[in-house]
Amino acid sequence: DDPAAKDTIPDVNFDLEGEHTGELPSPWEGPSHCVSGDHCLYFNPAGNDNNGQVLITTPNYAYLTATFPKITSETQISPDSFHLAPIPGRGNGFVADRLIKKGEVIMQRQPSFLVHADAHIDMKPEVQEKIYQTALSKLSKEAQEKFLSQFGDGVRAKIDKNSFRIVVDPSGDKESGHLGVFVDVSGFNHDCRPNVHYRITNTTHTTVAVRDIHPGEELTISYIYGIARKSTRQKELQDWGFECTCSQCTLNSLETAASDARVKEIKRLEEEIEEKMAKRGEDIKPEMGGKLVELYLEEKLYAYLAPTYVRAALIYSMFGNEAKAKEYAEEAVGALTREYGTHAKDIQSMRELAADVKGHWSWGIKVVNGDKKEQKKKAEKWKLGQGKGKKNETVKAEVKKERKAAEKMGKKAEKKVKKAKAKKDEL
Numbered sequence: 231d232d233p234a235a236k237d238t239i240p241d242v243n244f245d246l247e248g249e250h251t252g253e254l255p256s257p258w259e260g261p262s263h264c265v266s267g268d269h270c271l272y273f274n275p276a277g278n279d280n281n282g283q284v285l286i287t288t289p290n291y292a293y294l295t296a297t298f299p300k301i302t303s304e305t306q307i308s309p310d311s312f313h314l315a316p317i318p319g320r321g322n323g324f325v326a327d328r329l330i331k332k333g334e335v336i337m338q339r340q341p342s343f344l345v346h347a348d349a350h351i352d353m354k355p356e357v358q359e360k361i362y363q364t365a366l367s368k369l370s371k372e373a374q375e376k377f378l379s380q381f382g383d384g385v386r387a388k389i390d391k392n393s394f395r396i397v398v399d400p401s402g403d404k405e406s407g408h409l410g411v412f413v414d415v416s417g418f419n420h421d422c423r424p425n426v427h428y429r430i431t432n433t434t435h436t437t438v439a440v441r442d443i444h445p446g447e448e449l450t451i452s453y454i455y456g457i458a459r460k461s462t463r464q465k466e467l468q469d470w471g472f473e474c475t476c477s478q479c480t481l482n483s484l485e486t487a488a489s490d491a492r493v494k495e496i497k498r499l500e501e502e503i504e505e506k507m508a509k510r511g512e513d514i515k516p517e518m519g520g521k522l523v524e525l526y527l528e529e530k531l532y533a534y535l536a537p538t539y540v541r542a543a544l545i546y547s548m549f550g551n552e553a554k555a556k557e558y559a560e561e562a563v564g565a566l567t568r569e570y571g572t573h574a575k576d577i578q579s580m581r582e583l584a585a586d587v588k589g590h591w592s593w594g595i596k597v598v599n600g601d602k603k604e605q606k607k608k609a610e611k612w613k614l615g616q617g618k619g620k621k622n623e624t625v626k627a628e629v630k631k632e633r634k635a636a637e638k639m640g641k642k643a644e645k646k647v648k649k650a651k652a653k654k655d656e657l
């Protein structure tokens with residue numbers, strides 16, 4: 231039992247969040263409308279508050295996805311807190327109607343439309359159009375209207391412009407990549423320095439404010455990884471088919487150069503800290519963690535703060551700075567919750583550090599004194615602290631059970647699919 235072992239840079243088990251019962255849910259219908267590559271249509275009329283949920287995928291993934299626990303938060307803000315409005319040069323976007331506080335959950339949604347990436351890419355256009363139209367017709371009128379009002383000409387283009395990539399297999403297998411359309415989430419425009427962070431846990435999409443958002447301000451997320459220089463960001467956004475007009479991309483050339491230099495320094499400093507931490511904190515300086523936090527804040531990278539606060543809290547604790555260790559550990563708990571949810575890997579350890587800095591494994595490890603015995607003890611603590619955390623074995627077992635059940639159901643469905651196909655293509 232090693233309470234310190236969890237203290238590494240966050241690496242969250244997204245698949246483990248929520249209740250796992252091993253039970254297969256009942257409201258799912260299908261498979262129907264099977265097409266090439268065993269891709270069929272599955273439907274859950276009860277999904278998304280009875281607005282319906284459609285899946286176009288293989289039997290295995292259908293059952294795997296259908297077993298995912300629903301994640302709901304009681305802290306979601308009321309939809310009256312913001313509204314859709316025209317934004318110059320960007321179509322529509324969400325605008326705050328009241329002060330939305332840092333950490334508020336803006337919405338949590340299931341995909342209305344989830345399609346296996348292979349099916350989206352490889353299907354013959356005429357077959358695809360048919361199955362997409364059929365799938366769409368299963369959703370509630372309201373969901374259909376929302377889907378059709380999204381950016382993009384035609385269903386396929388709307389999926390391209392509005393979907394989020396979701397890897398549904400908890401093992402992270404890339405083959406299990408799907409494209410999920412969340413009709414309520416599609417109103418978020420992009421900003422390279424967003425005020426809202428999103429995460430996808432299983433298939434649940436959660437958006438959280440990463441700083442206070444004032445009435446009249448637009449609510450934005452980042453479509454790309456934002457810790458990159460302007461030219462890199464712009465290139466990536468070209469794939470999305472638009473030239474970014476966010477505040478960070480429209481800075482003057484002096485400000486852009488300063489921002490690019492900060493991004494470069496962030497990357498350099500992170501690498502240096504990583505290297506030194508790998509060598510038992512050799513030559514690490516207490517102020518390195520604080521400096522990194524400063525750079526992130528200056529660069530308005532509020533959506534990516536968690537690992538930085540964790541690093542800073544640990545470094546200050548290692549050097550015996552109780553006040554700073556506590557301050558950053560508290561910030562780390564908040565940032566981890568916003569960015570990764572309440573099950574974030576380091577969250578318990580950061581809570582413990584904030585509550586009792588001197589009781590934490592990292593405390594004083596780098597404080598040098600002449601006592602050999604004491605030094606040896608510190609080296610031991612370091613070894614323990616840097617060890618990899620054990621995953622939650624009970625939850626892991628539940629996930630395994632669910633996957634097995636899903637595979638069994640998937641096999642059954644596969645047979646059904648083959649039979650239906652032998653008769654005739656349903657389309």
Ligand SMILES: C[S@@+](CC[C@H](N)C(=O)[O-])C[C@H]1O[C@@H](n2cnc3c(N)ncnc32)[C@H](O)[C@@H]1O
Binds near residue numbers: 416476
């Ligand atoms: C998911 S939609 C966002 C909502 C969209 N504005 C609407 O009216 O439905 C994505 C599209 O919005 C536009 N957009 C989003 N962020 C933008 C930005 N920062 N600069 C310019 N256009 C943007 C682009 O046309 C992009 O393809």
